[in-house]
């Protein structure tokens with residue numbers, strides 16, 4: 001099943017394509033250098049310095065790299081939760097236990113993901129997070145995020161809101177992905193900070 005048929009904002013689809021094609025043009029060196037810079041910046045964030053549980057994800061392909069950051073958090077004793085994509089695009093969670101604990105999973109026509117191999121903790125496990133690292137393709141001047149279009153993180157944010165949980169919401173991006181404006185829909189919620197190789201921008 002594709003989400004595209006029920007896309008409510010057609011502008012988002014075109015924008016996603018543009019951002020993805022720029023990412024696809026990056027070299028392996030670009031991706032590696034950015035990952036190191038992002039990890040260094042993210043590790044300096046006060047939002048992460050005090051977090052005991054961080055919900056994150058494992059970057060794949062030309063996504064801004066997260067693996068170095070995940071390993072550094074693990075080494076600090078932080079509990080790192082990773083998403084498991086479910087058939088309805090909602091997310092289950094598992095604990096990160098190092099690179100050897102990941103499995104490559106192909107979900108239909110989507111890109112292959114690296115997911116935690118261990119115990120599934122259930123969608124509500126996200127409520128333990130002190131900080132959430134959300135994937136995205138762009139963030140605008142208000143903190144509105146353009147995601148991949150699955151609505152997975154829209155659901156995560158709705159679940160947090162319902163439960164009254166208020167973790168720090170952080171997105172890691174390339175510099176060119178921080179833009180003036182992305183289209184927003186009623187269900188979209190702003191994030192609190194965006195980290196790029198050249199700096200950190202906060203929205204609250």
Ligand SMILES: Nc1nc2c(c(=O)[nH]1)N(C=O)[C@@H](CNc1ccc(C(=O)N[C@@H](CCC(=O)O)C(=O)O)cc1)CN2
Nearest residue numbers: 002003057058059060083085110111135148150152153
């Ligand atoms: N590394 C990583 N893990 C992640 C995400 C992510 O964006 N990146 N997710 C973020 O939610 C969740 C998984 N959701 C995903 C949603 C779409 C696609 C994907 O490949 N979409 C295609 C378009 C597919 C289509 O048109 O149906 C694409 O973007 O090229 C991948 C993961 C959880 N794990």
Ligand SMILES: Nc1ncnc2c1ncn2[C@@H]1O[C@H](COP(=O)(O)OP(=O)(O)OP(=O)(O)O)[C@@H](O)[C@H]1O
Nearest residue numbers: 006007146147148149150151152153154155158187
């Ligand atoms: N709380 C929710 N529960 C169920 N579906 C939702 C929820 N919020 C949004 N959706 C649906 O998810 C789909 C994708 O939404 P949108 O285009 O905003 O995704 P996105 O923010 O780019 O993706 P993601 O949240 O995975 O990063 C839309 O069809 C939307 O109606």
